Amino acid sequence: MSLERSKIWALCLIGCLILLLFNCGDNVTGPHVEGVLKIFLTDSPLHNVQNLYVTISTIEVHRTAKGGGDAGFISLPAPASPIDLLTLQGREELISSDSLEDGFYTYISLEVSSGTVVLDTAEECELEIPSGKVLIPVPFTIEEGKLTSVVLDFDAEQSVQVGSTGGANIRYILRPVITPVRVEEPNS
Numbered sequence: 001m002s003l004e005r006s007k008i009w010a011l012c013l014i015g016c017l018i019l020l021l022f023n024c025g026d027n028v029t030g031p032h033v034e035g036v037l038k039i040f041l042t043d044s045p046l047h048n049v050q051n052l053y054v055t056i057s058t059i060e061v062h063r064t065a066k067g068g069g070d071a072g073f074i075s076l077p078a079p080a081s082p083i084d085l086l087t088l089q090g091r092e093e094l095i096s097s098d099s100l101e102d103g104f105y106t107y108i109s110l111e112v113s114s115g116t117v118v119l120d121t122a123e124e125c126e127l128e129i130p131s132g133k134v135l136i137p138v139p140f141t142i143e144e145g146k147l148t149s150v151v152l153d154f155d156a157e158q159s160v161q162v163g164s165t166g167g168a169n170i171r172y173i174l175r176p177v178i179t180p181v182r183v184e185e186p187n188s
Contacts (some may be wrong), residue, residue, distance in 0.1 A: 001030035035142035035186075037061065037074070038149045040092035042181060043085040046156040051118035053082040054127075054154070056173070059096045059109035064104045073109060074100065082116075085156045092151055100142045108136045108150065108180075115174050117160065127160070127174040138180045146186035153181045 039059065046052060059078045064070040076096045083093065112134070115127035140148050158177040164170055 002124050012155060035100060035146045036097065036098045036145040037076070037100050037140075037142060037185060038147065039095055039108065040138075040149065040151045041083065041085070041088055041095050041154050042090075042092045042151060043087065043088040043154050043156050046086060046160065048120050049117055049156075049160075050120055050122070051087075052115070052156050052160065053087045053118075054085060054130065054176075055079075055082045055113050056095065056110050057113035058109070058133075060109040061100070061105050062107035062109070063101070064106060066103065067115075071103070073107075085154050088154070096166040102142050102144050103150050105140050105142065106137065108135050108152070110136070110152075110176070112176050116163065117172050125170075126171045129174045129176075132174075132176065134176045134178050136178050136180060138183060141185055142182045143186045147184075149182075149184040150180060151182040152178050154178050 001083040019079065028129050044170035056078050059076040060073040061076060062073050076098045083095065087093075110133075112129060115129060117125050117127055119125065138150055138152075140150060142148055155177040159174055161173045161175060162170060163173055
């Protein structure tokens with residue numbers, strides 16, 4: 001074998017090793033990634049309120065195992081800052097996007113950790129949140145190399161309740177009401 005051929009073989013071997021290392025590195029920390037899920041929020045009007053800020057601290061999706069068993073919940077990235085639900089009237093905002101293993105998913109779980117309501121009078125009031133975890137039944141499928149989008153309606157009017165502790169003490173309580181509006185799968 002000539003010296004020139006040896007160099008070509010060596011370069012090819014090095015190139016193959018580099019490709020192999022980069023491709024294998026993706027599978028070391030988790031399952032094989034197959035498709036992408038995007039989750040959007042939308043909302044309808046709320047009267048006597050300027051802003052309704054909520055902090056979503058955790059987003060998870062539930063995957064069924066191949067063969068129908070339970071594969072458990074998978075964490076997705078949550079928004080970095082509070083979301084003003086009232087700015088979502090008539091539009092959708094992306095709150096999470098991540099690659100997921102292909103398969104069938106049955107739930108989206110959101111945890112609302114804090115919230116503030118700004119009244120028309122510009123008064124700010126912290127929201128009491130008795131239980132911020134919301135389990136939303138949303139069946140959807142992730143397919144290899146395809147995009148699936150889910151739009152959720154965080155119904156501010158149904159979620160915010162006004163209570164009184166007597167006298168002028170008014171409490172604002174958030175009991176999140178979130179429902180799926182639309183699921184766009186690759187074959188829909």
